[in-house]
Amino acid sequence: MAISPEGATEVYREGAKVIRAQQEEITRLREKVAAYERRERVEGIVRLMETKGLDDPGSSFQEKVAHVFNSSTDLDVLEKAIQMAQPGSTLQWGTVDSDEKDGASFGYGSKFEQFLVEG
Numbered sequence: 001m002a003i004s005p006e007g008a009t010e011v012y013r014e015g016a017k018v019i020r021a022q023q024e025e026i027t028r029l030r031e032k033v034a035a036y037e038r039r040e041r042v043e044g045i046v047r048l049m050e051t052k053g054l055d056d057p058g059s060s061f062q063e064k065v066a067h068v069f070n071s072s073t074d075l076d077v078l079e080k081a082i083q084m085a086q087p088g089s090t091l092q093w094g095t096v097d098s099d100e101k102d103g104a105s106f107g108y109g110s111k112f113e114q115f116l117v118e119g
Contacts, residue, residue, distance in 0.1 A: 042069045045079050052087045 003011070046064045049055040055064060068078070 038075070039065070039069055041075055045075065045082065048079070048082050052082065052085055054082060054085055 042065050046055065046061065046068060049064070050061075059067075068075075
């Protein structure tokens with residue numbers, strides 16, 4: 001059975017449509033799988049945070065998961081930081097307070113801090 005040139009063109013045209021549709025479906029499914037994998041990983045990270053006491057006790061598990069999931073935070077960095085943290089520890093950046101006894105008047109803790117800030 002021979003196919004005419006017009007028939008071959010039609011087969012190629014239909015084949016291209018089918019391949020494009022399959023490629024779109026593959027892309028959609030890959031994105032869906034990636035979202036499921038990210039959510040699963042985020043849930044594990046939130047559980048680790050709760051285990052170490054590094055979470056917000058006023059938020060539900062799902063709220064915490066949604067917050068981390070929707071953030072642009074690098075999950076590798078977040079996970080490593082949580083693993084390195086001591087249970088129950090809190091992150092403190094420190095404060096700079098006014099210390100009138102040292103003569104600091106601009107909210108610096110000491111003359112040394114005032115010197116560092118003002119020069």
